[in-house]
Amino acid sequence: xxxxxxxxxxxxxxxxxxxxxxxxxxxxxxxxxxxxxxxxxxxxxxxxxxxxxxxxxxxxxxxxxxxxxxxxxxxxxxxxxxxxxxxxxxxxxxxxxxxxxxxxxxxxxxxxxxxxxxxxxxxxxxxxxxxxxxxxxxxxxxxxxxxxxxxxxxxxxxxxxxxxxxxxxxxxxx
Numbered sequence: 001x002x003x004x005x006x007x008x009x010x011x012x013x014x015x016x017x018x019x020x021x022x023x024x025x026x027x028x029x030x031x032x033x034x035x036x037x038x039x040x041x042x043x044x045x046x047x048x049x050x051x052x053x054x055x056x057x058x059x060x061x062x063x064x065x066x067x068x069x070x071x072x073x074x075x076x077x078x079x080x081x082x083x084x085x086x087x088x089x090x091x092x093x094x095x096x097x098x099x100x101x102x103x104x105x106x107x108x109x110x111x112x113x114x115x116x117x118x119x120x121x122x123x124x125x126x127x128x129x130x131x132x133x134x135x136x137x138x139x140x141x142x143x144x145x146x147x148x149x150x151x152x153x154x155x156x157x158x159x160x161x162x163x164x165x166x167x168x169x170x171x172x173x174x
Contacts, residue, residue, distance in 0.1 A: 041148060043108040048146050048154035048167055050105060051080065055131070055158065055165040057102065058082050062133040069133045070095055073116065073144075076127035078107040083130075110149035118142035118158070131158065139163045 058069040061084065068085045081104035083095035097104070107113070118140045122128035133139045141160040147153050155168045 044148035059163045070130045112147040114147040115145035
C-alpha cells in the first residue's frame with residue numbers, strides 16, 4: 001500500500017510575485033530613459049533641465065572656488081559646456097573647458113536655441129555666446145529660449161543680481 005502525500009496547490013507564492021515585480025520595475029527604470037529621448041516634447045524638457053543644471057553648476061562653482069565660470073553656447077554646433085578661469089592671477093581672461101562629467105553636450109536635432117538675450121559674444125569665436133558667473137554671486141541678466149519641433153518653448157531666466165536660475169513654462173503649456 002502506498003501513501004500519497006497531499007500535493008501542493010499550484011500557483012505562485014507572494015514572495016515569487018514580489019520578486020518578479022521588482023525585476024520588472026528595475027528593468028523599466030533602466031529602459032524607459034532611453035526611450036524618453038525619442039519623443040520631441042520630452043527632448044525639449046530634458047534639454048531645458050540639463051541646461052538649467054549646467055547654469056546652476058556654473059553659479060555654484062564660481063561662488064565656491066572664487067573664480068569666474070562661463071556657460072558657453074555654440075549656436076552653430078548646438079553644443080554647450082562650462083569653462084572656468086583656471087589661473088585668474090597669472091593668466092586672467094583665459095578660460096579652460098571643465099572636464100569630467102561636465103563635458104560638452106549636444107542639443108537634440110528637434111531642439112533649437114531660439115533666443116539668447118543678455119549673453120556676451122565669445123571673443124574667440126563668432127558662433128559662441130557666453131554667460132559669465134562671477135565669484136561674488138552675480139552675472140548678467142539673461143534669457144535663453146529653447147524651442148521644440150512642435151512649436152513648444154522653454155524659457156530659462158537668470159537674474160543677474162543674484163544669479164538665480166529658473167525655467168519658466170508658458171501658462172498654456174505643461
